[in-house]
Amino acid sequence: MFANATKLCTINGFTIRVDPSWLVIAALVTWSLSQQYFPNVLPDAHPNTHMTMALAAMVCFFTSLLAHELAHCVVARRLGVPVKNITLFLFGGVAELETEPQSAVVEFWVALAGPAMSFTLAFGFWGLTIVAGAAPGADPVVLVLSYLALMNLILALFNLIPAFPLDGGRVLRAYLWHRSGNSLSATRTAAKSGGILGYVLIGLGVLALFRGALVAGLWQMMIGGFILMAARSSYQSHLARAAFDHKAVRDLMERDPITIGPEITLADYVNRTVLAQGVTFVPVVEDGVLLGHMDRNVLSGIDREHWGSTQVGDVFVGLNGENSTGPNVPIQDLMARISKTNRRKFMVVQNHNLIGVITLTDLIQYLQASERAMDL
Numbered sequence: 571m572f573a574n575a576t577k578l579c580t581i582n583g584f585t586i587r588v589d590p591s592w593l594v595i596a597a598l599v600t601w602s603l604s605q606q607y608f609p610n611v612l613p614d615a616h617p618n619t620h621m622t623m624a625l626a627a628m629v630c631f632f633t634s635l636l637a638h639e640l641a642h643c644v645v646a647r648r649l650g651v652p653v654k655n656i657t658l659f660l661f662g663g664v665a666e667l668e669t670e671p672q673s674a675v676v677e678f679w680v681a682l683a684g685p686a687m688s689f690t691l692a693f694g695f696w697g698l699t700i701v702a703g704a705a706p707g708a709d710p711v712v713l714v715l716s717y718l719a720l721m722n723l724i725l726a727l728f729n730l731i732p733a734f735p736l737d738g739g740r741v742l743r744a745y746l747w748h749r750s751g752n753s754l755s756a757t758r759t760a761a762k763s764g765g766i767l768g769y770v771l772i773g774l775g776v777l778a779l780f781r782g783a784l785v786a787g788l789w790q791m792m793i794g795g796f797i798l799m800a801a802r803s804s805y806q807s808h809l810a811r812a813a814f815d816h817k818a819v820r821d822l823m824e825r826d827p828i829t830i831g832p833e834i835t836l837a838d839y840v841n842r843t844v845l846a847q848g849v850t851f852v853p854v855v856e857d858g859v860l861l862g863h864m865d866r867n868v869l870s871g872i873d874r875e876h877w878g879s880t881q882v883g884d885v886f887v888g889l890n891g892e893n894s895t896g897p898n899v900p901i902q903d904l905m906a907r908i909s910k911t912n913r914r915k916f917m918v919v920q921n922h923n924l925i926g927v928i929t930l931t932d933l934i935q936y937l938q939a940s941e942r943a944m945d946l
């Protein structure tokens with residue numbers, strides 16, 4: 571996530587990054603504040619004043635957002651959860667933790683810290699409006715401050731909606747986790763609530779579109795879609811973590827895989843394994859010695875008319891570090907390798923001997939089976 575984010579600064583050891591998409595929202599906020607909101611509430615002021623107010627409000631609003639994320643991070647670090655960084659992006663800010671909180675109690679406090687900060691800021695800005703209001707001619711300052719108080723209040727309340735991955739959804743997950751002791755089923759329930767909120771926001775967005783509120787409607791639909799996707803993917807990654815925890819390649823590989831000899835022709839390979847067995851990735855073995863593998867890519871590089879006269883031994887891919895893995899490699903490491911290299915099929919090799927084959931399909935099937943087992 572956020573591969574294009576650039577580092578802005580470091581605060582208290584936390585790296586603050588900005589994703590290019592943030593510029594869009596920053597510009598949109600400044601534009602709507604300077605052209606609509608402030609001209610409405612302070613009609614007599616000069617456009618330059620409106621622009622200055624808008625810029626000040628935008629900067630302070632995003633600083634507030636940063637404070638919200640920093641609160642999550644400070645509490646996380648205090649409770650032993652390492653923090654990767656904070657990234658500002660299209661839909662606000664996100665504190666990326668290096669690992670998931672190890673207990674429901676930790677999760678609860680980390681989740682609550684952000685909204686607590688936003689409530690505090692809302693209250694603080696509201697207090698400042700009273701102080702500033704006492705000074706003559708301070709209307710622009712008071713209006714900016716009350717806007718900031720309102721936005722921080724909205725930020726706190728919106729984040730407390732019990733829908734994962736919002737903070738309220740994390741509090742909900744912590745509660746369910748604490749009650750049942752099962753973090754996976756707690757995550758699933760919390761993710762469902764996130765899905766519901768996502769659909770509700772998309773529905774509200776569609777209604778707004780029908781009423782002619784184009785920008786607001788599109789915005790609600792985008793946030794809804796984002797929450798929907800985030801809820802789904804965080805549940806999926808949680809499921810994968812729980813299912814693959816303490817599992818190694820050896821546990822999930824296919825033992826006794828189909829193999830072929832180098833002397834057979836490509837036509838035989840196609841007929842006997844690809845068509846008859848439905849398998850394309852096949853280790854090539856001669857006299858018990860593993861030589862390499864055949865797969866669809868190799869086959870597609872050779873004209874069909876030569877399949878009958880070409881032997882597997884002439885074209886197969888030799889055994890190398892890329893198409894093989896050891897049996898004791900943790901599944902999590904293999905998953906990381908799959909997502910990095912896009913290679914999905916591996917021969918499992920021990921002491922130069924083939925002991926199995928493992929593919930991404932095997933992992934997904936195992937994941938689906940674990941999920942079904944949870945339903946029982």
Ligand SMILES: [Zn+2]
Binds near residue numbers: 642684685737
């Ligand atoms: Zn938060």
